[in-house]
Amino acid sequence: MSCPHQPKNKNYREVESSIHTDFKDDMSYGDYLGLEQILSAQNPLSDQHDEMLFITIHQSSELWLKLAGHELSEAINNIQEADFGHAFKVISRVKHIFNQLTQSWNILSTLTPVDYLKFRDTLGHSSGFQSFGYRKLEFLLGNKNAKLLEVHKSNPVVYRELTATLEAPSLYDEVIKVLADKKLIEDPTQLRTDFSLPYQQNEAVLNAWLAVYKNADEHFELYELAEKLIDIEDAFQQWRFKHMYTVQRIIGNKMGTGGSSGVGFLKKALDISFFPELFELRTHL
Template sequence: MSDTPTGEAETPNLAFEGTTPYEDYVQASVLTHLQHPLSDEPGEMAFLVTTQVMELWFTLLVHEWTTAATALRRDDIPRAMAALRRSLPELESLNASWKPIANLTPAQFNAYRSALGEGSGFQSAMYRRVEFLLGDKSASMLVPHRGTPSAHAELEKALTEPSLYDEVLRLLARRGHAVPAEVLDRDPTQRYEPHPEVEAAWQSVYADADQDSELIRLGELLTDVAELVWRWRNDHLVATRRAMGAKAGTGGSAGVAWLEKRAAKNVFPELWTARSHV
């Protein structure tokens, strides 16, 4: 409640000894001075800001999904689902980040493409942590980060930890569903591969007479996450096709061909295939 008498306008505090409390908390002056275009092309600024915004969304998603994985390990499904639910609008915002650069023509992209040099999105350490949490593990993807010890150490730790989906499947097993031992005890540094018995476990979950069961609600949240991840990959593919066609990507990647393979893969695969058998 304000002590200001009714009818008198409140005057915000405009005088501070040092930086404003907003600046101290948000660090806006740091964020807004991280853009250093390397060409004279005006469109490069949009590309830089868009990419940096995506990195911030990756950071938030890693936070949410790590929170969810930790909660699942402790059988705290409400906390896990709250984190997954928060991540949905965050994923939607990440996907919307494509809009400023989604319609680049080849000429517009080529105007500053050389500024990227050997830089490529697949070198993003935070995006790699996102993929590791989703179960797409690969030790070779640590190699680009050997020159940055802190990022390499974080990725190495993420590589060896169970993914979000690993924790989900362990929860299903604790709840009495027949998840095979070779899945529960698998090497967490390896990419997750679909298993028919995991599909059968999800089939059992979704066949429950109680269609509002905790596990079904968890499964649907995971499916929402998976769908939005697919949309992110597909939007990336379409934006790249528009900007550069089938040319090789920066950093030696296969460009569109590599993105097509990524877009064709489902996250949490048995959650999709089990639906054919319910």
């Protein structure tokens, strides 16, 4: 018989009687999230311990990319409907998603060159360059390049969706439309109409943003929106840089598995701006 005065174990938590434990005929946490499918999707092709890290990092990154694309699509809808308040919210969320993605490279960088080479050949020609989620994200932000669709031709569903995203106005295109609607762009005919082409810096757009920044109180929503866009590009560029640097740390200047020049190819992305006028205007203020 236990002593009635014996103190309870403080390093223990009782299971509350109200907690549901029978899920024979009820939806569980795992059911809702589809965890059986998600957690069974890690299938290393080698017997190397670190391949699980490599797979998990990239699979989780794809989920974050999917969410970022979901949020940017909503931001585009918000801008079209002049719902700036909600646009600010989801754009801020995208910034934090990019920060999360950047952090993931720190985990992957614990993979040493020697350990990666033990299973690198199992990747074949598979590469992050083929990421549908990443490509859609760049198209939504405005980095359009029709040649990048070629790698997705073998998947008709993905190819059609990416083609539609390529040809549709990007987030920045929709923002520029707002500038024109508010008469901040004197001659809207100067704006591009083929949204599938790479965006080029436009003097009329630059002048419009200069007017916004010089009269920030009058155009506060547009001023705030511009700074939110800067937040996105800042976070995205940090992610690009960390990606490049992690690849350099692990494989040096070797060619990428997908056939690119590797680090050299990734470095070129750092020169591409989604919102060039928003950076250029700072020189003119």
